Amino acid sequence: EPEYLKKAAATWHGQWWKQGGGGTVWDAMAYDPALDLLYIGVGNGSPWNQLYRSEGKGDNLYLSSIVAIHAKTGEYAWHYQTTPGESWDFTATQHIILADVTIDGKPRKVLMQAPKNGFFYVLDRTDGKLISARNFVPVNWASGIDMRTGRPIENPAARYYKTGKPFIGSPGATGAHSWQPMAFDPKTGLVFIPANLAAFPYIPDPAWKPAKLGFNVGVDMGKAAMPADAAARKAALAATTGALIAWDPVAQKERWRVSFKGPWNGGVLATAGGLVFQGNAAGEFAAYAAADGKKLWSFPAQTGIVAPPMSYELNGQQYVAVLAGWGGVWALAPGVLIDKSGPVRNISRLLVFKVGGKAQLPAPPALEKAPLDPPASTAAPDVIAAGGEHFGRFCGVCHGDAAVGGALVPDLRRSGVLNDATTWQQIVHDGLLKDNGMVSFAGVMSAPEIETIRQYVIKRANEDKALERASAPKTR
Ligand code: HEC
Structure with a gap:
């Protein structure tokens, strides 16, 4: 384990990362060999809430920023901060694309990024000067970017820790665009963004x-x-919802979009043949025309796809490959919203296509869900409320908001362990399943506190069973 990782692990964010949280601290980098500049996209503040890292003050220099350094010497060249005083998990680690485009009749060397905060930035990559910034999805934390200062024009309600009131932020913590790479087509001049339209309540x-x-x-x-x-x-x-948005970075507007049922669709590949390939959360791998977004081809992949496709040539034959499989925060954390694109599961496969390819997938395994069959909820309301707080703090990020789980880790409402207080303690307190990614929480909660979580999940399972009954077709 290198020294810097040991140091990172000693921080809160590092601990979260060790628990299987995303490694979103440093994701995107790009390099311009002619300028010898290395561009780094920097992550968000942690904890998100600025009050708990710097008394609610300051820009927190270099967080949520694009930083350019001279590659040979490591010296600082310039930086642009997308979200000063970041407090919403708005990383700027998203894909950075370098391109040469004509703006106002002049050729410009630009750097483009669509970070989580919902604005599409075009910077002059020689000096970091802001060329344009326009929102590519509806945004409510800021009304725009002041082109004079390069700073967001913030909605005061967005600083929830200052107002003391909840803020329903759009985009939310999963971002208007997350780590799934976008793509640029030099012929049409369009950038294809796998966009999320998903809010989050910052309380x-x-x-x-x-x-x-x-x-x-x-x-x-x-x-x-x-x-x-x-x-x-x-x-x-x-x-x-979600969309594949074809964004014109010069005109700063959308040219076309493919709308999806839900967010968290795959990374994008644009080819010189005028095709845009993308897998999606609904389990489809598709090709669209770069010019107008018309769907030209699709393949049922049996699993959600989040990774970007690639294309390569071997012995004169062109292939398109994608690492199919469903995962990441949207597959774990957002509760009832997890299945917005339909029940999605993970079948990890490398899918490879060529013109005239004839291979077929085996039939998909059945999608099985254990019934909601909880014991009666008998605990006192204050016990259940305490359990809900602990669940939100320690469990929901993997087992789903309000204990509604996805397909990757057990849905605790449907777990056989729910009825068994002893086994529950063995797992959650003693770490019985630690080798499978379910660590012991004894370091942060007592056994009675851990039991309140079980009582909360029992309550939640009963509530959802009642909702299921109420929405089931009536029989006479
Ligand atoms: C970092 C992700 C993560 C977090 C956070 C997490 N779990 Fe888990 N949990 C898992 C995984 C993965 C499994 C499946 C382990 C296996 O396959 O054996 C699991 C399994 C379980 C099981 C066994 C369920 C069954 O039917 O087999 C219980 C009970 C459980 N977790 C409770 C909790 C509680 C309570 C919390 C909060 C205190 C929590 N977990 C937090 C990842 C997590």
Whole structure:
């Protein structure tokens, strides 16, 4: 383990990362050999809530920034900060594309990024000067970017820790665009962005304290849980979608879009043949025309796809390959929203295509879900409420918001262990399944606290069973 990782592991973010959280600290880099500049996209502040890292003050220089350094010497060249005083998990680690484009009749060497915060930035990559910044999805944390200062024009309500009030942010913590790479087609001049339209409730938590492990973000994840209310769920589901957006970085506007049922669709590949390839959360791998987005071809992949495709030539034959498989934060954390694109599961495969290819996939295994069959909920409301807070803080990021799980880790509402307090303690307190990625939480919670979580999940399972009954077709 290199020294820098040991150091990182000693921080809150490092602990979260060790727990299997995303490694979003440093993702994107690009290099311009002519300028000898290395461009680094920098991650968000952690904990998200700025109050708990720098007394709610300051820009927190270089967080959520693009930093250019001279590759030969490592010296600083310039930086542009997309989100000063970042407090919403708005990383700037997203894919950085370098291109030469004509703007106002002049050739410009640009750097383009569509970070989580929802704005599409075009910078002059020689000196970091802002050329343009326009939102590519609806954004409510800022009304725009001040072109004079390069700073966002913030909505004061967005600083939830200052107002003391919840802020439903669009985009939310999963970002308008996450790590799935976008693509640039020099012929049409378009950038193809795998965009998410998904909000997140940032709820201040005045009593928050860091813990030795777990999701240390400094907001109240327990209170942020989706209520067991059919209308609230319906509204959240309707507002949560995804799209492949063809963005014209010179005109700063959308040229076309392919709309998807849900967010968290795959990375994008644009080819010189005028095709745009992308896998999606609904389990399809498709090719679109770069010029207008018309769907030209698709393949049922049996699994959600998040990785970007690639293309290569071997012995005069062109191939397109994609590492199919479903994962990442959207497959774990967002509860009832996980299955917005349909029930998605993970079947990890490398799929390789060529013109005239004839291979077929084996039939997909059945999608099985254990029934909701919880014991009766008998615990006192304050016990259940405490369990909900602990669940939000320590469990929801993997087992799903409000204990509604996805297909990757057990849905605790449907778990056989729910009915068995002893085994529950062996797993959650003693670390029985630690070698499978389910560590012991004894370092942050007592056995009675861990039991409150079981009581909360029992309550949640009963609520959802009742909702299921209410929405089932009536029989006479
Ligand atoms: C970093 C991700 C992660 C977090 C956070 C997490 N779990 Fe898990 N949990 C898992 C994984 C992965 C498994 C499946 C392990 C296996 O396959 O044996 C699991 C399994 C379980 C099981 C066994 C379920 C069954 O039916 O087999 C229980 C119970 C459980 N977790 C409870 C909790 C509770 C309670 C919390 C919060 C205190 C929590 N987990 C937090 C990843 C996580």
